[in-house]
Amino acid sequence: MNIVILAAGQGKRMKSALPKVLQTLAGKPLLQHVLDTALDLAGKSAKTGPIVVVGHGAADVKHFLQIASEQDARFCKVSAVLQAEQKGTGHALLQALPRLDVSEPTLVLYGDVPLTSKKTLTKLAKLADGVRSQDAALALLTQNLINPTGYGRIVRDIDGSVKEIVEEKDATSEQKRIQEINTGIMVLPTHSLKKWLKALRASNAQGEYYLTDVIAMAVKDGVPIRTTQADAEYETVGVNSRDQLAALERVHQLKQANILMEAGVSLADPARIDIRGTLECGADVFIDVGCVFEGCVTLATGTKVGPYCIIRNSIIGKGVTIHPYSHIDGAQVGASSLIGPYARLRPGADLANDVHIGNFVEVKNSRIAANSKANHLSYVGDSIVGSRVNIGAGTITCNYDGVNKHQTIIEDDVFIGSDTQLVAPVRVGRGATLGAGTTLTKDAPPNQLTVSRAKQISLQWQRPVKQEKKPATKKAATKKVATQKSIKAKK
Numbered sequence: 001m002n003i004v005i006l007a008a009g010q011g012k013r014m015k016s017a018l019p020k021v022l023q024t025l026a027g028k029p030l031l032q033h034v035l036d037t038a039l040d041l042a043g044k045s046a047k048t049g050p051i052v053v054v055g056h057g058a059a060d061v062k063h064f065l066q067i068a069s070e071q072d073a074r075f076c077k078v079s080a081v082l083q084a085e086q087k088g089t090g091h092a093l094l095q096a097l098p099r100l101d102v103s104e105p106t107l108v109l110y111g112d113v114p115l116t117s118k119k120t121l122t123k124l125a126k127l128a129d130g131v132r133s134q135d136a137a138l139a140l141l142t143q144n145l146i147n148p149t150g151y152g153r154i155v156r157d158i159d160g161s162v163k164e165i166v167e168e169k170d171a172t173s174e175q176k177r178i179q180e181i182n183t184g185i186m187v188l189p190t191h192s193l194k195k196w197l198k199a200l201r202a203s204n205a206q207g208e209y210y211l212t213d214v215i216a217m218a219v220k221d222g223v224p225i226r227t228t229q230a231d232a233e234y235e236t237v238g239v240n241s242r243d244q245l246a247a248l249e250r251v252h253q254l255k256q257a258n259i260l261m262e263a264g265v266s267l268a269d270p271a272r273i274d275i276r277g278t279l280e281c282g283a284d285v286f287i288d289v290g291c292v293f294e295g296c297v298t299l300a301t302g303t304k305v306g307p308y309c310i311i312r313n314s315i316i317g318k319g320v321t322i323h324p325y326s327h328i329d330g331a332q333v334g335a336s337s338l339i340g341p342y343a344r345l346r347p348g349a350d351l352a353n354d355v356h357i358g359n360f361v362e363v364k365n366s367r368i369a370a371n372s373k374a375n376h377l378s379y380v381g382d383s384i385v386g387s388r389v390n391i392g393a394g395t396i397t398c399n400y401d402g403v404n405k406h407q408t409i410i411e412d413d414v415f416i417g418s419d420t421q422l423v424a425p426v427r428v429g430r431g432a433t434l435g436a437g438t439t440l441t442k443d444a445p446p447n448q449l450t451v452s453r454a455k456q457i458s459l460q461w462q463r464p465v466k467q468e469k470k471p472a473t474k475k476a477a478t479k480k481v482a483t484q485k486s487i488k489a490k491k
């Protein structure tokens with residue numbers, strides 16, 4: 001099947017420098033939602049990939065397609081054609097015409113209608129199927145709306161067959177009362193489409209080449225027209241303004257929340273979760289309010305995520321508790337670990353089972369083995385930390401010398417006193433203890449107490465005493481008033 005995505009329109013109402021189809025829903029450009037579904041629908045064996053008609057912001061949209069194909073090989077199949085001037089939906093499709101395979105039907109999608117499901121499109125494609133390509137029907141995805149204002153109306157004959165589509169601006173007051181609208185999504189027989197598109201005229205209220213005019217042409221040519229509707233209204237909703245985008249975002253998020261709950265996840269409030277990517281959860285996971293999940297996140301069975309956590313591209317093990325306001329990115333957390341509140345795990349943080357990372361602790365590119373703890377105010381970077389290690393409050397690995405990064409190795413059963421600085425590269429031997437306040441610049445031997453600290457002394461000493469202010473003389477007071485008056489006068 002040929003798939004053409006119309007995406008050349010301006011999207012004036014967004015009032016944005018970004019082309020409308022690159023505005024994001026669930027962290028992903030609208031166009032990418034459409035392309036993901038289109039690629040899924042076409043399947044791996046498809047000869048040709050989706051064609052995107054670009055116009056407004058064409059350079060930005062092409063740049064997006066380039067980056068997408070570098071990150072995901074599926075997108076290499078996607079191509080773009082330019083519609084230099086936006087003369088209507090029919091004119092847009094005309095630009096893609098030379099690339100269409102006439103032996104296959106053509107599915108038309110809109111770049112700003114992001115949530116149409118594969119199921120709905122499969123149903124539509126089936127409806128258009130003929131035994132032979134020349135028997136194919138024209139299949140329209142329609143929708144019944146309580147308020148159809150602004151949309152093209154589906155005009156039917158007395159027998160119920162579709163006669164034509166009339167745009168709002170060209171409709172009679174009687175036609176405006178029709179509640180069945182054209183979603184714009186349709187499947188057309190390509191060999192006829194070629195002929196119809198070339199015959200389009202812009203003789204209408206908007207002076208545009210309407211794709212919708214091909215419906216009447218199909219009727220005239222005796223091509224059967226069939227219609228179907230999506231399961232849910234949001235599937236065919238287009239985005240024109242920021243409020244519509246925000247509304248659709250909530251619909252989409254609620255849908256994802258419901259899928260999670262059906263799979264056995266507890267959400268404190270399904271209206272207060274944001275998944276911008278994929279979130280896989282085991283049974284009995286609990287997620288409190290205000291959490292954001294980005295990229296690919298896995299939460300294993302029994303994990304609890306406190307309020308307002310942000311978790312991106314991470315794997316969280318069984319029975320982990322993540323306390324509020326924690327920020328986890330590119331990390332792996334072993335079973336039964338305790339994280340936060342206010343913890344920050346950065347890329348390469350790899351924690352084994354039963355690790356405790358407490359408040360205001362940052363871990364980056366470090367492996368921490370089982371049963372180790374860093375409970376307060378620490379930075380662990382570029383480190384390998386053994387088992388049963390205790391990292392005291394305020395400990396910092398000084399991994400960066402201003403030019404290069406260096407590694408810190410802390411072996412099993414080490415105890416690090418508070419406010420210690422480990423100047424990397426440095427190694428703390430198994431079972432060593434570092435005294436509080438140590439600045440470690442050389443390796444610490446195993447099983448010994450290492451401490452670097454100025455010697456503590458006590459002196460007899462008198463605290464300075466606050467001096468009494470001298471009472472102001474009459475002369476000085478008069479002078480002060482005079483100066484203030486002159487400042488006021490100058491102002």
Ligand code: UD1
Pocket residue numbers: 006007008009010053055083085086087088089090091092110111112150151152153165167181182183184209210211212238
């Ligand atoms: C279109 C349909 C209308 C339908 C409505 C559904 C026509 C004539 N009308 O109207 O029946 O109810 O969508 O939302 O088809 N585009 C281009 N190039 C252009 C013009 C548009 O690529 O020259 C793209 C837009 O980027 C958008 C899509 O086509 O993705 C629809 O364009 P839009 O201007 O929104 O059409 P409507 O007037 O809403």
Ligand code: MG
Pocket residue numbers: 238240
């Ligand atoms: Mg529109």
